[in-house]
Amino acid sequence: MKSKSLLPLLIAIVGLFSLPFFITNPYYIHLVETILIYTILLYGLDIVVGYVGQVSLGHAALFGIGSYTAGVLFFHFGLPIWVTLPASIVVTSIFGGILALPALKVIGPYLAMVTLAFGTITQILINEMTWLTEGPLGIKIPKPDLMGVPMSKAEFFWLVCIVLILAMIVVDRFVKSQMGRAFEALRDSPVACDCMGVSVYRYKVIAFVISAGFAGLAGCLYAYSEQYISPNTYNNELAVLFLLAVIMGGRKSRLGSILGAAIIVLLPKLLDDINLFRIVATTIAVVVAVGAAMALAKKVTTPKRVMVPLAGVIGLAVFSFWLDRISDWRLSIFGFMILLVVYYLQNGIVGFAKSFYQSIAGKTVTTRGEKADEIDDSVSFISTVKNQNTGDEILKVDSVLMQFGGLKALNNVDLSIKRGTIHGLIGPNGSGKSTMMNVLTGIYIPTAGNVLYAGESVVGKTSSDIALSGIARTFQNVQLFGEMTAIQNILVGLHHTFKSNMVEIALNLPRYKKESQEAYARAMALLKFVGLEDFANEEARNLPYGKQRSLEIARALALDPELLLLDEPAAGLTAPDIKELLRIIRKIRDSGITFILIEHHMDVVMSVCDTVSVLDFGQKIAEGKPAEVQADEKVIHAYLGT
Numbered sequence: 001m002k003s004k005s006l007l008p009l010l011i012a013i014v015g016l017f018s019l020p021f022f023i024t025n026p027y028y029i030h031l032v033e034t035i036l037i038y039t040i041l042l043y044g045l046d047i048v049v050g051y052v053g054q055v056s057l058g059h060a061a062l063f064g065i066g067s068y069t070a071g072v073l074f075f076h077f078g079l080p081i082w083v084t085l086p087a088s089i090v091v092t093s094i095f096g097g098i099l100a101l102p103a104l105k106v107i108g109p110y111l112a113m114v115t116l117a118f119g120t121i122t123q124i125l126i127n128e129m130t131w132l133t134e135g136p137l138g139i140k141i142p143k144p145d146l147m148g149v150p151m152s153k154a155e156f157f158w159l160v161c162i163v164l165i166l167a168m169i170v171v172d173r174f175v176k177s178q179m180g181r182a183f184e185a186l187r188d189s190p191v192a193c194d195c196m197g198v199s200v201y202r203y204k205v206i207a208f209v210i211s212a213g214f215a216g217l218a219g220c221l222y223a224y225s226e227q228y229i230s231p232n233t234y235n236n237e238l239a240v241l242f243l244l245a246v247i248m249g250g251r252k253s254r255l256g257s258i259l260g261a262a263i264i265v266l267l268p269k270l271l272d273d274i275n276l277f278r279i280v281a282t283t284i285a286v287v288v289a290v291g292a293a294m295a296l297a298k299k300v301t302t303p304k305r306v307m308v309p310l311a312g313v314i315g316l317a318v319f320s321f322w323l324d325r326i327s328d329w330r331l332s333i334f335g336f337m338i339l340l341v342v343y344y345l346q347n348g349i350v351g352f353a354k355s356f357y358q359s360i361a362g363k364t365v366t367t368r369g370e371k372a373d374e375i376d377d378s379v380s381f382i383s384t385v386k387n388q389n390t391g392d393e394i395l396k397v398d399s400v401l402m403q404f405g406g407l408k409a410l411n412n413v414d415l416s417i418k419r420g421t422i423h424g425l426i427g428p429n430g431s432g433k434s435t436m437m438n439v440l441t442g443i444y445i446p447t448a449g450n451v452l453y454a455g456e457s458v459v460g461k462t463s464s465d466i467a468l469s470g471i472a473r474t475f476q477n478v479q480l481f482g483e484m485t486a487i488q489n490i491l492v493g494l495h496h497t498f499k500s501n502m503v504e505i506a507l508n509l510p511r512y513k514k515e516s517q518e519a520y521a522r523a524m525a526l527l528k529f530v531g532l533e534d535f536a537n538e539e540a541r542n543l544p545y546g547k548q549r550s551l552e553i554a555r556a557l558a559l560d561p562e563l564l565l566l567d568e569p570a571a572g573l574t575a576p577d578i579k580e581l582l583r584i585i586r587k588i589r590d591s592g593i594t595f596i597l598i599e600h601h602m603d604v605v606m607s608v609c610d611t612v613s614v615l616d617f618g619q620k621i622a623e624g625k626p627a628e629v630q631a632d633e634k635v636i637h638a639y640l641g642t
Ligand SMILES: Nc1ncnc2c1ncn2[C@@H]1O[C@H](COP(=O)(O)OP(=O)(O)OP(=O)(O)O)[C@@H](O)[C@H]1O
Pocket: 404, 407, 409, 427, 428, 429, 430, 431, 432, 433, 434, 435, 436, 476
């Protein structure tokens, strides 16, 4: 982190630690403490929601499991915090792993329902298992001991502050590491993620486990903070609030989590006091009005877009003065405010503030906190010298049948791909070319037949295992990780070069640092190779189409493949882009990589392919040198009809 961005953080930390000296009312200290504890939980929830893109309504239950692990261990065995804290993390992580299982099968609203059911079941179990949890009576826990003496409220507050700072550092390191990139990749394109050797299955489970670990940590601290736990606390309403906090504060933001936690803790309190509510409603109205005026003056928005939210916040301010008592309206106002934020600020308050600042200041801010290193010209885009035994058979497709119901998308197809060559696969639309790619990369398991890569069958292997064994691919419909920058896309392809584990990432140990430096240098070399070095920090979804195709090739190369499958790489490209594509393909071939190239542009096929196979209605109808195939009657017939 740069010293400039470190300074406000340091001031905030000093301010936080000195709070007990200035605020003598323990109620307010307790409120801040609750915000900090919720923030720890939200850091974990943000991994699942913001980074992996899954909906979890099971985090209140995980929070409860953390609290009850501490409570039970203290109540039954009198264990101290230095035992209950790690135990809460471990036990809750195990439950997080269990919660991940449905996430492997279902997504979206179905996952929300399953996690909600997990929450309900957990709450019922805590309630019913009186022999362990004391049931509805709850458990009393004193503040933890510090050198044999119970901690004071201020000392415990400082402990929570320290844990929060550590949690913030660890989460920040996790999400900026290869692990965080894997989480984001599987959110943006699970199929491409698997084909980059990053197992979606594995990283979804890891995300839930880590996320649950933070929930367990927060739950344990909460038990000591409240000094009393009972099953009612950990209900589904709290689960919804946690989810709202992540969305309102802002996904993928440490500051967003703090803000989200503050909102869900303070907003209900704020709505208890009519005078305080009037002040806040008026302040919000003024801030939004000034912001809207600035945005209109700079022409970054239109009157139509600001009209409704502006009318909403001004209406709320006027309404606050019209009210005599707030108690009857609390829930309605709470719901209305949430609706405004969730509907109009879809990237949360922090996300909105960032983009507002960018548009007003006319700046583009690199939000990822990652650098595009200088290009080190000594680093090659290719890392290993390939097996140069040109002419060996690298891939054998043996009588492959791929049936979808009654449709034979591939009907007993044989292929033999020679090492170091470019093998074209052509055919009219719907002839089975992409299906063949999907069979070769493990996305489809063939109904019959075999695929041998370097003499070994790949049938039944997962896509990520096949990718790691040396087969990389691009997709007919570009499958980049859209919310990630160009360099991060390549770094996902370089995931296999990282051997460092979670502890090494959390502590930023030398092996992890070295691996990161090497990967960044290699990623920059790859970007340079495809002419994208100036776009390293640009989000992939913002790149022009031609550059997206080049980026996909560079990402596939990051896997260090022996065999590269390109599915219609020239589709939608302009003539200069196609020329550049041909240059890239030839250069990659010169480095010893074998290609299978699906392409409709015949000039591309004719100019680079050594051999061409033609499919029609799932069957191979011709094979040979490009010129021979072009002159083949069956091929002409397939393309042009009688
Ligand atoms: N998952 C699937 N389920 C059912 N049918 C499928 C599936 N995948 C492909 N098919 C069918 O298999 C046939 C071959 O499709 P495929 O996409 O492999 O053709 P293609 O040669 O790549 O065509 P194009 O050049 O248009 O991409 C088509 O009839 C297609 O509808």
